[in-house]
Amino acid sequence: MSPSTLGSVELWSRSAEDSSAEHRFAGTGHETFENGPFSGFMDMRALREGLYVYRIQGHARHAYRLASGQPAVEGTLILGCMLDGVGTFGARGGMSQTWRESGALYVVDPTTDHVLYDLQPDRAWQLVAVRIEIEALAQGTDRAATEVLAAVRAGQDRAFAHSLPLDRPLRASAQALMTPIYSGRMAMLHAEARTLELLALQLDRLAGRADWVSLTAGERIRLGQARDALLADLREPPSLTALAGVARMSERRLNFGFRTLFGSTAFELLRDARLDLARTLLAEVPDVPLKQVAFRIGYADASNFVKAYRRRFGVTPGLDRRLRAD
Incomplete structure (x- = not known):
């Protein structure tokens, strides 16, 4: 600096x-x-x-x-x-x-x-x-x-x-x-x-x-590219096999690299990014139905979305929206 x-x-x-x-x-x-x-x-x-x-x-x-x-x-x-x-x-x-x-x-x-x-x-x-x-x-x-x-x-x-x-x-x-x-x-x-x-x-x-x-500089760069690819489309993200292809490594090495570099698995990273986006959408568009928010971030079942949201933020999305609006 x-x-x-x-x-x-x-x-x-x-x-x-x-x-x-x-x-x-x-x-x-x-x-x-x-x-x-x-x-x-x-x-x-x-x-x-x-x-x-x-x-x-x-x-x-x-x-x-x-x-x-x-x-x-x-x-x-x-x-x-x-x-x-x-x-x-x-x-x-x-x-x-x-x-x-x-x-x-x-x-x-x-x-x-x-x-x-x-x-x-x-x-x-x-x-x-x-x-x-x-x-x-x-x-x-x-x-x-x-x-x-x-x-x-x-x-x-x-x-x-x-x-x-x-x-x-x-x-x-x-x-x-x-x-x-x-x-x-x-x-x-x-x-x-x-x-x-x-x-x-x-x-x-x-x-x-x-x-x-033990991760090489090249592996760290490619893992970053795989993470970017994972988060580019939260509704239809690439499979683990496709991500391994982006990173040019095995799925096992990919999982190891994600845990080492990012502190979480690819699934956890995707889940948290989806829920963070959902929280932003609920604040920016207060009248949007929860089903639409769930679908937009990749949840086919709204009840699964509500359960995941509560685990992440400690409240249901509906209650969170009301509390933040007050």
Whole structure:
């Protein structure tokens, strides 16, 4: 996102259909958003050369995007924890990932293009992320840590994104950074200590994921293409066999790749995309019959649609529509 100097300037933008704004951070900064696409705050802090931490919290009534203003220097990785919210993240021109309320540990390579966060409305969003410049950090970090970072990035020929489920220790560590207990001169020391703790937990999780590293760069790209093909037509999606053909791999390898890269099977990814679209349709067209919504997203049986919707959102589609209209 910016050169490896503590005084570097970062440009970020936030936008929705009807508004946009830009924000500059010079090494360390805090911005409170009260008007525009979402309300909340974003701050970034330069802790040492090659090590930065970000905290973002927001909420909006409409879908919005937060984007970095420039690619990062070579050898940079973003390791973050999505604590709340629903949306996608990734790098423009590269693979994107979806996360949900359960949270996610994620990795983004921001060196070839802008980092993008696309957020769904009516969901509070919290994020704590660590930005690492591997070469600079290697000066004061043990070899094992830099080897893990190098392995994560090895073989990448384009921007990429990856996510894993967020476990309890990672969530607790990230939440401690989101709600610091110190201010004044102790705040920086506390932030650095907590950030290094979070980084250690992140690296430990990544070091144990040899299955992800075992996917080649080409396989990750083709799996992204298969996912795009799966979601292109939610009413009549391609079969698993057809998706395997798109990815040029066996169905077993395809299933392994989907679970590894996207955190869910092809069926789960399709189901959630259908239900997310249904929720949007119910909000945008309040009078549309539930049977029509079910048919549009690929459910031949409206009762199955209602059951799936309730499992996904905790309420029936009819009740959800009434609650959101109030």
